[in-house]
Amino acid sequence: xxxxxxxxxxxxxxxxxxxxxxxxxxxxxxxxxxxxxxxxxxxxxxxxxxxxxxxxxxxxxxxxxxxxxxxxxxxxxxxxxxxxxxxxxxxxxxxxxxxxxxxxxxxxxxxxxxxxxxxxxxxxxxxxxxxxxxxxxxxxxxxxxxxxxxxxxxxxxxxxxxxxxxxxxxxxxxxxxxxxxxxxxxxxxxxxxxxxxxxxxxxxxxxxxxxxxxxxxxxxxxxxxxxxxxxxxxxxxxxxxxxxxxxxxxxxxxxxxxxxxxxxxxxxxxxxxxxxxxxxxxxxxxxxxxxxxxxxxxxxxxxxxxxxxxxxxxxxxxxxxxxxxxxxxxxxxxxxxxxxxxxxxxxxxxxxxxxxxxxxxxxx
Amino acid sequence: xxxxxxxxxxxxxxxxxxxxxxxxxxxxxxxxxxxxxxxxxxxxxxxxxxxxxxxxxxxxxxxxxxxxxxxxxxxxxx
Numbered sequence: 059x060x061x062x063x064x065x066x067x068x069x070x071x072x073x074x075x076x077x078x079x080x081x082x083x084x085x086x087x088x089x090x091x092x093x094x095x096x097x098x099x100x101x102x103x104x105x106x107x108x109x110x111x112x113x114x115x116x117x118x119x120x121x122x123x124x125x126x127x128x129x130x131x132x133x134x135x136x137x138x139x140x141x142x143x144x145x146x147x148x149x150x151x152x153x154x155x156x157x158x159x160x161x162x163x164x165x166x167x168x169x170x171x172x173x174x175x176x177x178x179x180x181x182x183x184x185x186x187x188x189x190x191x192x193x194x195x196x197x198x199x200x201x202x203x204x205x206x207x208x209x210x211x212x213x214x215x216x217x218x219x220x221x222x223x224x225x226x227x228x229x230x231x232x233x234x235x236x237x238x239x240x241x242x243x244x245x246x247x248x249x250x251x252x253x254x255x256x257x258x259x260x261x262x263x264x265x266x267x268x269x270x271x272x273x274x275x276x277x278x279x280x281x282x283x284x285x286x287x288x289x290x291x292x293x294x295x296x297x298x299x300x301x302x303x304x305x306x307x308x309x310x311x312x313x314x315x316x317x318x319x320x321x322x323x324x325x326x327x328x329x330x331x332x333x334x335x336x337x338x339x340x341x342x343x344x345x346x347x348x349x350x351x352x353x354x355x356x357x358x359x360x361x362x363x364x365x366x367x368x369x370x371x372x373x374x375x376x377x378x379x380x381x382x383x384x385x386x387x388x389x390x391x392x393x394x395x396x397x398x399x400x401x402x403x404x405x406x407x408x409x410x411x412x413x414x415x416x417x418x419x420x421x422x
Numbered sequence: 423x424x425x426x427x428x429x430x431x432x433x434x435x436x437x438x439x440x441x442x443x444x445x446x447x448x449x450x451x452x453x454x455x456x457x458x459x460x461x462x463x464x465x466x467x468x469x470x471x472x473x474x475x476x477x478x479x480x481x482x483x484x485x486x487x488x489x490x491x492x493x494x495x496x497x498x499x500x
Contacts, residue, residue, distance in 0.1 A: 059449045061428045061468060061480060064489055073492050094426065147473070175474020177456060197473075204473040207440075207458055251426075255470060255478040278426035285491065307485040308470055308478045316439075317459045317477065 061307070065279030066102075074284035075107045078291060085111040086294050087243045088287060089236070089379055091229060092250035093120030093407025094278050100412040102280045112291070115243070115379030116412075118232050118335060119250050121197040122149045122405035123377065126331040127367050129225045130155035132360040133194045136223065137168045139358065143186060145171040145179045146194035149405045154398060156366045176208035183212065183220040192354050195224045200252045202226040202343050203317035206324040209345065209352050221354035224345055227330055229253050230261045231341035236378060237269045243379065246290040248283065249275040251305040258313025262301045270299040277305040324349055333367070333401060334374025371400030376409050383410040384419040428468040428480045429453070446471060 064070075090096055096116040099105055105114050118124050134155050137144040144160070151160040151172065164170040169189075173179050176193055183191040195205040205222060212220040229250055236242055249259060254275045262273045272293035276286030286304040293299060303309055321343065330342025345353045355361070371393065372386045383389050383402070393399040395411055402408035413419055429446035434457055437443070442457040446469065453471070457463055460476045469476035 059427065060430075061482075061485055062426075064485075070489070070492065077492070098426075175456070177474055200472050200477065203459060203477075204456075204475045207456065207475070211440075252470065252472060252477065281489075285488070304488070307481045307488060314459055314477060316461060320459075 062279065065277070065281040067281065070281045071107070071284060074281060074288055078112070078284065078288050079109050081288070081292055081295055082109045082111060083295060085113065086245050086291055087113045087115060087379075088246040088248065088290055089115045089117045089244045090248040090276070090283070091117040091119045091233065092248075092253065093123065093405065093409075094252070095248060095250070095276065095283060096120070096409055097407055097412050098278050098280065098283060100416050100418060104280055104283055108287070112287070116376070116409040117379065118236070118332065118377040119198065119229065119253075120402065120405050120407040120409070121201065121227065122147075122153060123373065123401040123408045124227060124332045124335065125150075125153070125196045125225050125401065126333050126365075127155060128331065128363060128365040129194075129196075129223065130159070131363045131365045132355070133160060133223055134158055134163060135360050135363060136192050136354060136358050137163055137170050139190075141188065142190045142192055143169045143171060143182060144192045144194060145173045145182065147196070148172045150194055150196060152398065152404045153401045154368070156364075176205045177211070180208050180211055180217070180220060183217050184215075187219060190219050190221060192221045192223055192358075195222050195226065198227055198229055198250070198253050199257045199321075200250075200255070202325065203256060203314070203321050206320050209324055209349055210320060212352055213349065218351070221352055221357055222345060223354040224325075224343065225330075226325070226343035227332065228327070228341050228343065229257075230265060231338050232332065232335065234265060235335065235338045235341070237265075237271065239378065241378070241380060244271070246272040246294055247274070248286045248290065249273050251275060251277045251282070251309060254303075254305070254309045254313065256314045256317050258311050259301055259303060259309065260311055266299050266301050272299050273301045275301070275303045275305050275309050277308065334377045368399045373400040373402040373410070376402055383413040386410070390414060390419055426470070428470055431457075431463060431465050431467050431469060433465060434463075444469075444476065446476070
């Protein structure tokens with residue numbers, strides 16, 4: 059496959075691994091921010107090819123994993139209302155809420171549907187004028203503009219039966235929150251490639267300068283990740299801290315301007331609760347006041363829902379990189395992808411699911 | 423959620439920029455996606471697709487350069 063095979067070429071992988079070995083003189087802890095990168099690292103066993111002194115920790119960049127349980131509970135409540143069709147991305151259906159999950163509710167007869175694109179939900183609204191279509195929108199800056207377009211078009215087309223339950227999150231504030239934490243161990247970041255394809259990377263130099271930490275915008279294939287790690291380690295070894303872009307074939311400094319423009323039109327930035335991480339200032343997008351008529355939280359009574367996190371799930375520590383999935387006592391015992399305690403075991407981008415799927419617990 | 427596989431634009435509709443759709447070939451699997459966020463895209467371009475939207479046109483020259491990076495690094499050291 060063009061632009062894929064070259065970036066999985068074993069010879070190139072070997073060269074980059076060797077280059078990393080040659081420049082590494084001391085232990086470094088590097089976090090890959092995006093869950094897609096985590097998945098690739100574990101799937102291809104890249105962490106096992108690196109010098110032992112390089113510790114990769116898996117960041118909070120899995121949108122399904124960080125969506126607060128209160129929003130799952132809100133979606134569950136809305137899905138039980140009459141004349142509602144609730145739709146979302148596939149992974150969201152299996153994330154446990156306080157009592158239940160959307161998939162169980164669907165098996166009891168609620169009209170809950172998986173969509174591939176937010177625009178599919180818009181089509182459903184046009185096809186079902188007697189129903190209320192609620193799109194449960196989660197995701198980082200990569201997904202936020204796709205959902206923004208659905209609401210924008212709903213307004214343009216005068217659709218009054220389309221609502222969005224929006225719980226979007228932003229990457230730079232969570233990177234800062236991790237660095238501010240007293241137990242932080244992260245010394246370098248691999249920046250999330252596709253988030254940066256939308257937002258560019260002009261938000262990163264102030265973070266890199268303030269915390270004296272290298273940030274390397276990185277892609278998803280093995281050669282991308284190893285090259286990103288090489289650049290990051292090279293900076294650390296030289297005592298430098300700057301922003302570099304490994305993923306130039308997809309990411310520019312300014313990012314995707316039409317997408318940024320539409321996000322500005324549709325969303326406002328606000329504080330957001332993260333599952334396992336708590337409240338982070340200015341870390342979320344919600345619909346702006348101009349789009350209140352399409353805001354599910356305004357239309358349905360979900361403000362007073364009380365939520366309870368599983369006490370056994372340690373996903374907060376995993377999202378901060380304090381423990382590896384297999385170090386959680388519930389991993390592969392009381393928590394499996396079939397019966398997850400928390401979201402990190404559900405999503406294909408969740409660290410626990412990746413470790414489980416690729417049987418990484420047997421050797422650890 | 424982040425699908426890193428680029429697809430090739432086979433055809434596109436003539437609609438206005440925000441409604442433009444394209445048929446994208448992912449090594450034999452063809453999907454219809456929105457081209458609203460890549461107004462510069464042309465037939466034959468490779469795009470990164472996320473949740474039914476093309477979000478970036480792949481820069482083929484940069485792809486080549488990034489694969490050459492290792493050779494260049496070797497050359498610098500020599």
